[in-house]
Amino acid sequence: MLRLHARPDRLTFPFVLRSVAALGEVGMGRVLHGMLVKVGVEMDLFVRVSLVDMYVKVGLLGCALQVFDQSPERVRSESVLLWNVLINGCCRGGELGRAVETFEAMPVRTSGSWNILIHGFLRAGDLVRARRFFDRMPQEMKNVVTWTTMISGFSQNEDHEQALGLFRRMLEEGVRPNDHTIVSALSACASIGALRTGVWIHEYISKKGFRLKRIVGTALVDMYAKCGKIDSASQVFGEVREKNLLTWTVMISGWATNGCSDLALQWFEDMINAGVKPDDVVFLAILTACSHSGMVKEGLRLFNSMRFDYDIEPNVKHYASMVDLFGRAGQLEEALNFIEKIPIKPDFVVWGALFCACRAHKNIEMAELASKKLLQLEPTHPGSYIFLSNIYAGVGRWEDVERVRRTMKSKNIEKPPGWSYIEVDDQVHRFLAGDKTHQHSQEIFAKLEEVTVKASAEGYNPDTKWVLHNIEEEEKEDALGSHSEKLALAFGIMSTPNGTTIRIVKNLRVCGDCHSLMKYVSMVSGREIILRDIKRFHHFKDGMCTCRDYW
Structure with a gap:
């Protein structure tokens, strides 16, 4: 455009700035800022909003604040989008105090203004302030986005009970959920095994005419599988239209974790026959199935198939699963040899899998080796010490148990509560x-x-x-x-x-x-x-x- 000597205007720059933000091109963003000043469109509200948004997304919050502070139109009611973009930027940059100050100074607030701030608190894990602003929010402004933000945010922050309480309250106040709300509520049910609540949600969406599309259907399958109702998960799976790889993965993982390894393997084959190409996640699920049932040969065959038949490079989770597979079967030497041949550096989970196997089969010598590796990788992780303490206790070496516990105490390392x-x-x-x-x-x-x-x-x-x-x-x-x-x-x-x-x-x-x-x-x-x-x-x-x- 510039080579053809076409002059950009107020409608051109926002689209270019959006592309710069998506690519993270900081230098180009500054060049565009200078260019739009020369062209004389820097005071256009549409351009200003895009400029602030660009600086926010490339991580230059200070520049975004400067552009905002130099915007005389910010005092007008129609500038609410400019304020919202800045509040979102402050939240993304961890400047929640400045986000609140900006929010409180707004001449006019919309539902979006409240939702952005609440989402910022939830993303930062500050559930107390998120709930406080949610309760302050005018009732007429609370829309389905607001409720979904709260339900999803509380669930993602492990407060699943309050997430489900919010979902019930939402329905009581006559707000109709959307697919994302339903998925968030079902996810909370799955996390804490709240089957009755999950069944109630299933009945609700059936009565209200929700179609079992991929997103909702997959969430229902996941909920039933994680609540131990694997037959119900299978039934819902059959009703889901347009199944995708995630739907298959959730079902196969459900069979695996519920102790139905043969069915997990069968459904994996059914998925392949249905023309669905597997990825690294579904291979992890099927390797877990093999590990839980002691199918070492089958697990090794699938691991090799992943690499050679589907050109999927194993990641550290797959290697850990294979170590677990050998270890559970008592093949500790094979597990250790496998670790030594891993082309990437074994992490805490890999050595932890070997350690757990050593404990189950009472191999103290190899357990101490694994423990040293664990402590080298994460010296402050309580699991490293707990693993070692457990295995010493299992063979009655109480002096060693106390030595490990003293070390934990001296380093202020505490065992996570059950x-x-x-x-x-x-x-x-x-x-x-x-x-x-x-x-x-x-x-x-x-x-x-x-x-x-x-x-x-x-x-x-x-x-x-x-x-x-x-x-x-x-x-x-x-x-x-x-x-x-x-x-x-x-x-x-x-x-x-x-x-x-x-x-x-x-x-x-x-x-x-x-x-x-x-x-x-x-x-x-x-x-x-x-x-x-x-x-x-x-x-x-x-x-x-x-x-x-x-x-």
């Missing part, structure tokens, strides 16, 4: 290890003692090696009784009718003693117990678990 969720009567309850804050705490501990006695009569013995302190056996049994999943189990039994399936979600790996107790409780209570830990699902029924004790 917690478990359980949904009862449409309300999600959260328990911490040793939690006595619940309003029914006394009844919960009494019920836990009752079911433990019944389980013991059938052969359950507390596995005290899972208590990592050198204390008397009786004290160890007391410590085992405070694990969060046991408290959730007792609460579920006392709060639901006989025959009701109990569903628990735990943030850590379930310990061997809790796993053993739940098998016995499923037998003596006649209940099905579904526990999702950080690795996989455990479906307990009639004294058996779907993992077949391979976990």
